[in-house]
Amino acid sequence: MVSHNRRRLGLAAFMMLALAGGVQAQTAMPGVLRVTAIPDEAPTELARKFAPLGKYLEAKLGMKVEWTPVTDYAAAVETVVNRKVDLAWFGGFTFVQANVRSGGKMIPLVQREEDERFRSVFITDAHSGIAKLEDLKGKTLSFGSASSTSGHLMPRSFLLAAKINPDADLKRVSFSGAHDATIAAVAGGKVDAGALNISVWEKFVAEKKVDTNQVRVFFTTPAYYDYNWTVHADMPADLRQKILDAFLALDANTPQGKEILGLQRATRFVPTKAENYAGIRAAAENAGLLK
Template identity: 60%
Template sequence: MLPLRLRPTALLLAAALTAPAAAADRPVLRVSAIPDEAPTELQRKFQPLGEYLARQLGVEVKFQPVTDYAATVEALAGGRLDLVWYGGFTFVQARRRTGTALPLVQREEDAHFHSKFITRAGSGIRTLQDLRGKTLAFGSESSTSGHLMPRYDLLQAGLDPDKDLARYAFTGAHDATVKWVEQGKVDAGALNESVWNKLVEEKKVDPAKVVVFHTTPDFHDYNWTVRGDLDPKLVQQLKAAFLALDPAKPEQKAILDLQRTKRFVETRPENYLKIEEAAKSAGLIR
């Protein structure tokens, strides 16, 4: 791939980003996100944020959808992605895979995140113990809030999903988990609280028919992560752009609303040690 010929003021970005094959005026920041929601929803949420980052950094920003969680880890490790929206567990996997993946910012809510267990009203399921012998839907196998932390919570309650449930399955996405429960494919499901709240607010689920019966203890979850070999000055520019988003400015408030937050805050690798330990306890990593 041919390097761009850039003016001296753009040398920093040239060292940090990969240029497109065709001649262009600006380098490209390649961004992706774990596919925990429908691809169209991920694109809709990212578009105005991508436009904002392009203006702030003076680069072209391209969103590259992926087919599964593992693909984001391998693409970041292989230098094919620069910035990824990760769940906590996938960040842990990326950090272990690369040794240098760096979490920049998280939404304020992500420092105290939860998973929700849901069931149909009238199912008789009121506690985690009531799941014994029942069927359960998780989201993606690599999801923090859709699998890892709910599984860990079950184990802490003395329930082994592999032994004590009649069956469990992976739906692939949080909104799909709600549909499975709603349609009676499973007795209960576990999902991201943010997606649950959004579906309730948008009246895409009736909380009188599908009810929350358990909420996990809090944990650090989603973050924006960069590959570790980006130029440190560019990393700081990215972080500053996220932290500068201001809900008092209508255009930026619209971006924050799509991200389902009022502001981004700094985060660091140490915040995800609890998730790493939970993954080890659940047998998902060694």
């Protein structure tokens, strides 16, 4: 009888362990990969850019991929830190913010080759008389989002390096919320100048969405590291590797790769690491923007 009871207890314990293992496996390998991005462009544009990439990732990973839009940059940071989403397109500054908030739990997987030498541009009305950074003194300027690397942090950093304090030396500083909105603010005469991501500016020029006879670039910053695709360190290593491999496999010589890379404004994706963003963190701390 004792032996029989022991066998029953052993079987029950085995069943409990098996069930627990099943739950762990389900948590480790979710059926849905939730993806978000900082809203540096209009929501419809972000969704359009992601659609073919999402389908590609579904095929490569063998799981459903779900687009999860957020309202602002801070929300993008919080959703990843709190594991509400699994994969996020961050700017360099939002990656740094998320990494600090999570206690170093963010892992940047890949960046576009272009993100190794990213730049910002300052634009103005062609008839404003602004020709250099120093000419901004006493003028109005629009950044993008307060948490934008290329639309705020790095432009502010280069202004400070030129001995220009935006908050003291300019007539007014405003935040448009997104790069395309900054272009619209300058083109519409709402501000004298604006600072934004060079990639969005070049896209608008190429698509003739901005008249370069009316709005022009008067300063381009030195290069710095910027955007990346980031995951939480708690993601299972095998899934993390599959995502990395999927991005690295994108090839502009294939129809699918050409479409996806074109929408992402990328030549190709390359591996990246947290150390690449040490300069961004230093710039944020120097500008008093990292809390």
